[in-house]
Amino acid sequence: xxxxxxxxGLFEIFTLTLLFELGTAxxxxxxxxxxxxxxxxxxxxxxxxxxxxxxxxxxYRRYPKLSLTGYTRKLLGKYIGAVVAVxxxxxxxxxxxxxxxxxxxxxxxxxxxxxxxFIISVLMILSCAYxxxxxxxxxxxxxxxxxxxxxxxxxxxxxxxVLSGSIDINxxxxxLENGIQPVLSSVVHQNxxxxxxxxxxxxxxxxxxxxxxxxxxxxxxxxxxxGLLLSFTMALNISVLGADIAKRSPLPLMPTISKIxxxxxxxxxxxxxxxxxIIGVFFKMAVFFAAALVGLSELFNLxxxxxxxxxxxxxxxxxxxxxxxxxxxxxEGGKLLYTVYPVFMLLFPAILILLSFIRGHxxxxxxx
Amino acid sequence: MNRKFLRGTVAALxxxxxxxxTGCWDSVELNRRAVVTGVAIDRGPSEEEKYELSFQVVxxxxxxxxxxxxxxxxxxxxxxGRSMFEALANASRQTARFLSxxxxxxxxxxxxxxxEGIKDIMDVLERDSETxxxxxxxISKGQTAKDSLTTMTVFSKIPANDLVEKLETTSRQxxxxxxxxxxxxxxxxxxxxxxxxxxxxxxxxDEKKSDTNDNLKSIAPKATLKVTGIAAFKADxxxxxxxxxxxxxxxxxxNKISQMPLLVKSGKGNYVSxxxxxSQVKVEAEADNPEDPLITIKITQQAGLKESxxxxxxxxxxxxxxxxxxxxxxxxxxxxxALTAARRMNSxxxxxxxxxxxxxxxxxxxxxNHWEQIFKKCRVKYEIDAVIRxxxxxxxxxxAN
Numbered sequence: 001x002x003x004x005x006x007x008x009g010l011f012e013i014f015t016l017t018l019l020f021e022l023g024t025a026x027x028x029x030x031x032x033x034x035x036x037x038x039x040x041x042x043x044x045x046x047x048x049x050x051x052x053x054x055x056x057x058x059x060y061r062r063y064p065k066l067s068l069t070g071y072t073r074k075l076l077g078k079y080i081g082a083v084v085a086v087x088x089x090x091x092x093x094x095x096x097x098x099x100x101x102x103x104x105x106x107x108x109x110x111x112x113x114x115x116x117x118f119i120i121s122v123l124m125i126l127s128c129a130y131x132x133x134x135x136x137x138x139x140x141x142x143x144x145x146x147x148x149x150x151x152x153x154x155x156x157x158x159x160x161x162v163l164s165g166s167i168d169i170n171x172x173x174x175x176l177e178n179g180i181q182p183v184l185s186s187v188v189h190q191n192x193x194x195x196x197x198x199x200x201x202x203x204x205x206x207x208x209x210x211x212x213x214x215x216x217x218x219x220x221x222x223x224x225x226x227g228l229l230l231s232f233t234m235a236l237n238i239s240v241l242g243a244d245i246a247k248r249s250p251l252p253l254m255p256t257i258s259k260i261x262x263x264x265x266x267x268x269x270x271x272x273x274x275x276x277x278i279i280g281v282f283f284k285m286a287v288f289f290a291a292a293l294v295g296l297s298e299l300f301n302l303x304x305x306x307x308x309x310x311x312x313x314x315x316x317x318x319x320x321x322x323x324x325x326x327x328x329x330x331x332e333g334g335k336l337l338y339t340v341y342p343v344f345m346l347l348f349p350a351i352l353i354l355l356s357f358i359r360g361h362x363x364x365x366x367x368x
Numbered sequence: 369m370n371r372k373f374l375r376g377t378v379a380a381l382x383x384x385x386x387x388x389x390t391g392c393w394d395s396v397e398l399n400r401r402a403v404v405t406g407v408a409i410d411r412g413p414s415e416e417e418k419y420e421l422s423f424q425v426v427x428x429x430x431x432x433x434x435x436x437x438x439x440x441x442x443x444x445x446x447x448x449g450r451s452m453f454e455a456l457a458n459a460s461r462q463t464a465r466f467l468s469x470x471x472x473x474x475x476x477x478x479x480x481x482x483x484e485g486i487k488d489i490m491d492v493l494e495r496d497s498e499t500x501x502x503x504x505x506x507i508s509k510g511q512t513a514k515d516s517l518t519t520m521t522v523f524s525k526i527p528a529n530d531l532v533e534k535l536e537t538t539s540r541q542x543x544x545x546x547x548x549x550x551x552x553x554x555x556x557x558x559x560x561x562x563x564x565x566x567x568x569x570x571x572x573x574d575e576k577k578s579d580t581n582d583n584l585k586s587i588a589p590k591a592t593l594k595v596t597g598i599a600a601f602k603a604d605x606x607x608x609x610x611x612x613x614x615x616x617x618x619x620x621x622x623n624k625i626s627q628m629p630l631l632v633k634s635g636k637g638n639y640v641s642x643x644x645x646x647s648q649v650k651v652e653a654e655a656d657n658p659e660d661p662l663i664t665i666k667i668t669q670q671a672g673l674k675e676s677x678x679x680x681x682x683x684x685x686x687x688x689x690x691x692x693x694x695x696x697x698x699x700x701x702x703x704x705x706a707l708t709a710a711r712r713m714n715s716x717x718x719x720x721x722x723x724x725x726x727x728x729x730x731x732x733x734x735x736x737n738h739w740e741q742i743f744k745k746c747r748v749k750y751e752i753d754a755v756i757r758x759x760x761x762x763x764x765x766x767x768a769n
Contacts, residue, residue, distance in 0.1 A: 109497060110497055111394070111497070112393065112394045113394060113497070114393040114394050115393040115394055116393070119393075170722070170726065173726045174725060174726045174727075174729040176729075177725075177729050241551060242551070242555045242558075244554075244555070244558055245494070245551060245554060245555070255494075255501050255551070258500050258501055258502065259501055259502060261502050267502070268470075268500070
C-alpha cells in the first residue's frame with residue numbers, strides 16, 4: 001500500500017472507531033457477570049481502555065509514519081521484533097476469526113436456523129475481502145455510511161422503547177447489590193479488554209490518518225462516546241428485561257427491541273438488531289483483517305492485495321475450526337480475554353513505550 | 369480483451385449465485401406457512417402426554433375473502449407430548465403447512481396446569497427465537513385452555529386477536545386486567561416469596577356451541593370469550609383468583625392502571641361515580657430494620673365526576689373536597705383488599721420484597737429466606753392524594769334544585 005495516497009479523514013475515523021467499538025459488543029450480553037451493574041463495569045472498562053489507548057497514542061506520536069509492527073521491529077531489533085510482529089499478525093487474524101464465528105453463529109441462532117454456518121461465514125468474509133481489496137480508505141468511507149445507519153437505528157429504537165413503556169428503572173435497582181467486587185471482577189475478566197483493549201488494531205491503521213494531530217484525539221473521544229453508548233444500551237436491556245433474562249440471553253438486545261410494540265402498528269423491529277449485528281461484525285472483522293494485512297505486507301514486503309485471499313481463508317478456517325459449539329467458543333473467548341489478550345494489549349505496548357523512552361533519551365527520534 | 373471477458377463472466381456468475389441465496393436455507397414462502405395466532409397449553413392425562421398443545425391457525429383464504437368457502441376462519445390443531453417441543457412436532461403432523469410461531473398473540477394455560485406449576489412451560493416460550501416475548505399470557509379459568517381458542521368471536525374473525533383487543537379495552541377502561549407478557553411472567557416467577565400474575569380468560573354461555581359459525585348468527589352470541597379476574601401465583605403454582613377490588617388494588621400497586629371507574633357511597637343507597645383518569649403509584653420501603661419494614665404506598669389520582677344523581681351542591685369546592693376524601697378511602701379499601709388477598713394466599717406478588725431490597729440491600733440478604741413471614745405482618749402506610757379535576761358537562765344535578 002502506498003501510504004502517501006491512502007488517507008483516512010477525521011469523520012471517517014470517527015465512524016470507523018464507533019462501529020468497531022459498538023460492533024459485536026452492542027448486541028451481546030456485555031459485562032453481565034456483574035448482573036444489573038453491567039453498565040457500571042462497562043463504564044469502568046471504558047475509562048481503563050482510554051488510559052491504555054493513551055499509551056498507543058503516545059507510540060503513534062513518536063512514530064507517526066510507522067504501524068505497530070513497524071515500530072516493534074524498530075524498538076525490539078530486527079529478529080525479536082519480527083517474531084513479535086508475526087505474533088501480532090496472528091492475534092489479529094485470530095480476533096477476526098473469533099468475531100466471524102460470533103457473528104455467523106448469532107445469525108444462525110437468531111434467524112437462519114437451517115443455513116449452514118459455513119455459508120454465512122463465507123458470505124461475510126467475502127464481503128470483507130472485497131472491501132479490503134479496494135483498500136483501507138474504502139473501508140473507512142464505507143463506515144461513514146453505515147455509521148449513520150447504525151446511529152439512526154439506535155435513536156429510532158430508543159425512542160420507540162420509551163414510547164412503548166416497557167422500561168422499568170426499578171430493574172436497575174438496587175445498585176451494587178453484592179458490593180463492588182463483582183463489578184471489578186467483570187472489568188478484569190472482560191470489559192477493559194473487550195471491546196476497549198481491542199483498539200490495539202487501530203495502531204496498524206493510524207499511520208493512514210490524514211490529520212496526525214487531531215486523529216488520536218478523535219479516536220479517544222469516540223472510544224469514550226461508544227463506551228457511553230454501550231453502557232446505555234446495556235442499562236436499557238436490563239431495565240426492559242430484568243437482569244436475569246438479560247444475563248441468560250446471548251443477544252439481549254434482540255428481546256429488548258422485540259418488546260417494542262406501539263398499538264399493534266409498529267412491531268417486530270428486532271430485525272433491525274440483526275442488521276446492526278451484521279454491520280457491527282463486518283466492521284470489527286474488517287478492521288482486524290486490515291490490521292493483519294498491513295502487518296503482513298510490511299513484514300514480508302509483499303503487495304497487500306495479494307495477501308487478501310490467503311488471509312481471508314485463514315480467518316475463515318480459524319472461525320470454523322475454533323470450537324464445536326457456541327458455548328465452547330464463548331468459554332474459550334472468555335479465557336483468552338484475561339489470559340492472552342492482555343499480554344498483547346498491555347504488556348507488549350508497555351515494553352515498547354519503555355523502550356522508546358530509553359531510546360528517546362539516547363538519541364532524539366529523527367523525523368521520519 | 370480476454371481479461372475483460374473473464375471478469376465479466378465472473379461478475380455474471382456471482383450475480384446468478386446471489387439469486388440462489390435469497391433467504392438462504394430457511395426461506396419458507398408465505399403460501400407454505402400457517403400463521404399460528406394462539407396456543408393453548410393443557411395438562412394431558414399422563415406423564416407420557418403431559419403437554420397438550422392446541423394451535424389456532426389462521427385460514428388465510430377465509431380472512432382475505434376472495435376464495436372464502438364461508439367455513440371457519442381459523443382451525444385448531446392439537447398435539448401431545450412429553451415436552452412442549454414434542455407436542456408442537458406432533459401437532460404439525462396434522463397440518464399441511466409449516467406452523468409459523470412468529471405471530472402468536474396469546475398463550476393460554478389451563479387452570480389445572482397452573483395449579484400444578486407452570487415453570488416448565490416457560491422455558492421454550494422464552495428460548496425459541498421465533499416466538500416473541502410480547503405474546504400475552506392467560507389462564508383459562510376452570511376450563512380447558514383449548515376452549516378459549518375454539519370460540520367464535522364477533523369483532524375479529526381471529527379469536528386470538530379478539531381476545532387481545534378485549535384485554536386492551538378492559539385495561540384501558542376498567543382497570544383491572546393489564547398486559548402480562550411472556551417476560552413479565554418469567555420475571556414474576558423469580559420474585560422472592562411471590563409469583564407472577566396472569567390474566568384470566570373464560571368462555572361463558574353455551575360452550576358446546578361456541579366453535580361454529582352458529583355462535584354468531586344470533587344477536588346475542590351463545591358463548592362469549594371474556595377476560596376475567598387475575599390469577600395469582602405462589603412461585604409457579606396458581607394459588608387463587610383476584611376479583612373485583614382485589615384485582616383493582618393489585619393493578620394499582622403494579623402501577624398498571626390507565627383509567628378506571630370508581631364508586632363512592634354518599635349517603636344512603638346513593639352512589640357518586642367517578643372516572644379515575646390518572647393513578648401514579650409508588651411503593652417504597654423503609655427497612656432500616658429489615659425484620660420490621662415499613663412499606664409506604666404513595667398514590668396520586670386524578671378523577672372526573674361522572675354521575676351524581678342526588679342533591680349535592682357541586683358548585684361548592686368544599687363538597688368536592690369531601691368527595692375526594694371519600695375517593696381516597698375507597699382507594700385505600702382497594703389497596704387493603706389486594707394486600708389482604710396477597711397475605712391470605714401467602715404470596716408476595718405485589719413486590720413488597722423488591723421494595724425492601726431496593727431500600728436495604730444488605731438487610732434483605734438476612735430476611736430473604738423468611739420474607740414470607742415478614743410479609744404477613746409488615747406495617748403498611750398509605751399516602752393517597754386524590755383530586756377531582758372537573759364534574760364533566762354539568763355542575764349540580766337537576767335534583768339539587
